[in-house]
Amino acid sequence: MRRFLPYLKYLKNVRLPLIGAIVCGVLYGVASGLGLPYMAKEVFPQIFSKDAPVLDTWELIGVSLWLPLVFTIRGATGYFNAYLTQYVGVRVLEALRLDYFRKLQALPVAFFHRNSTGDLITRGLSDASQLQNTLTLISSELIKQPATLIAALGTLVFLAVTEKGVPLVLLSLSIIPLTVLPIHFVGKKIIQKAQQLAAQAGSIADRLTENLSAVKEVRAFGLEEAEVQRFGKVSAVMVRVQMKVSKYALALSPSIEFISAVGIGVTFVYAYKVRLELESFLAIVFALFACYEPIKKLGALSNDMKRGAASLDRIEEVLDAPIVIEDPVDPVPVGRLEGAVEFHDVSFAYREDKAALSEVSVRIPPRAVCALVGPSGAGKSTFANLVPRFYDTTSGRVTIDGIDLRNMRIADLRRNIAIVSQEPVLFNDTIYNNVLIGRPEATQEEVERATRDAFAHDFILTLAAGYQTIVGERGGQLSGGQRQRIALARAFLRQAPILILDEATSALDSESEAFIQRALAKLMSNKTVFIIAHRFSTIRDATMIMVFNDAKIVAQGTHAGLYQSNALYKSLYDGQRQGPQAFT
Secondary structure: OHHHHHHHHHHHHHHHHHHHHHHHHHHHHHHHHHHHHHHHHHHHHHHHOOOOOOOOHHHHHHHHHHHHHHHHHHHHHHHHHHHHHHHHHHHHHHHHHHHHHHHHHHOOHHHHHHOOHHHHHHHHHHHHHHHHHHHHHHHHHHHHHHHHHHHHHHHHHHHHHHHOOHHHHHHHHOOHHHHHHHHHHHHHHHHHHHHHHHHHHHHHHHHHHHHHOOHHHHHHOOOHHHHHHHHHHHHHHHHHHHHHHHHHHHHHHHHHHHHHHHHHHHHHHHHHHHOOOHHHHHHHHHHHHHHHHHHHHHHHHHHHHHHHHHHHHHHHHHHOOOOOOOOOOOOOOOOOOOOOEEEEEEEEOOEOOEOOEEEEEEEEOOOOEEEEEOOOOOOHHHHHHHOOOOOOOOEEEEEEOOEEHHHOOHHHHHHOEEEEOOOOOOOOOEHHHHHHOOOOOOOHHHHHHHHHHOOOHHHHHHOOOHHHOEOOHHHOOOOHHHHHHHHHHHHHHHOOOEEEEOOOOOOOOHHHHHHHHHHHHHHOOOOEEEEEOOOHHHHOOOOEEEEEEOOEEEEEEOHHHHHHHOHHHHHHHHHHHHOOOOOO
């Protein structure tokens, strides 16, 4: 129970319906634990006993109404307890998922390299849902079932005192501790299997996410049946784990019922020996039944708490993940930057055993167009990603206009940077809203000016809904060139002094590339520009070229100078002119 205490804070905003659920739960417990045994002791004898006095009409009606009254109270309070608890649970789930999603937005980019998308989705959906169920069951059943148990035990004590059946009651109660044994055994098994089940659900989501993100490749290479088989193997493992969880969870109820039946059977023998009156015996049996039922449900709750704990472990791996890239306590005020970028002896590694950048020192003056070239894995993208502080340096520092990036507010820094990637991501929203991301406070006139600068305005107007056209998931309703122009319009609207281009034309047809090259020429004007070059044709406007190899900058200068002085640059340039070259 202590494991979940920190998360009961989610109940704070729903305390009124929670209180209502608790009150209904107490009433339900009293009606079950006291009402039913009372009927057996006081009401039934008035109907069935030969020695009972004759009842007039109103007395008979009063006695006959006791049964529907008790069950009406149980039914109504049980319903409202369940409904209010469900409402509380839904609100808890909403708050928990929002906190989970908010934390994902704050985590560094490196975190997502270490964790698969499918697994993170499963944690935010399935595991959060399991935790919601556990928290709401705790808030409901830990009131309703103990109330029922206490009322039933109170009834047993009362009967023991009034009926002189203390030995019988004690004998009956001695069976109750035995019901804890299957709860303890099953609980240990459930926690192990629940952790396996949660992890396997993440594997299922991974396979599904990977398949859906590679629809064209699967069709192109005829992988449909192979993918079905791969998914089937993962699914089969999950089925086995699910059945093991079910095996132990479902075994709890019959185990407790068997022990309960043995206890009641013992009371039969003792009742016969002492010639206990029927109404007293029925009252004790009803009270015993009212004791065993909440024990059974509390045992099921114990198992559910084990499953909830397994899900909580997975969620906490995200909620407790360190946010290593944070705003400084006392940030330097930053307005619009000039764009002088300098690396001071910078090293960075994704893994401890391999450096992505090693002791890099370079200064890029304001409004320079800087091309980053080199073989795959040389450090080009890492260098560019350190500028918007997607990662923090392992050692050394990066400054803009002489200010260490770690001394700026992250929002201030990134407001001064626009990024156009090789495969721009558009959100499943309107074209207008996708452009507006560049600067949310921009006017409609400014949005349209940006699309004109990006040569996107004309094609947008040819669409049926114009600027209100929904682009689809990842912009799937638009062509590659259209998506790229929307991304460029977003960069135009941002009006940032620093621009990072990850080869924005490498995957386009010649017509789209011509439009985008014209747009880029205008976009790059009067800005500090970093071009991650995949093709040498895109660096003809560069005023500065940096050659990367083995995590270092091995040369820098102009094309003419590097072609004459640097063998790596010359070989890459000549290789690409002569034919395809692994230059990414």
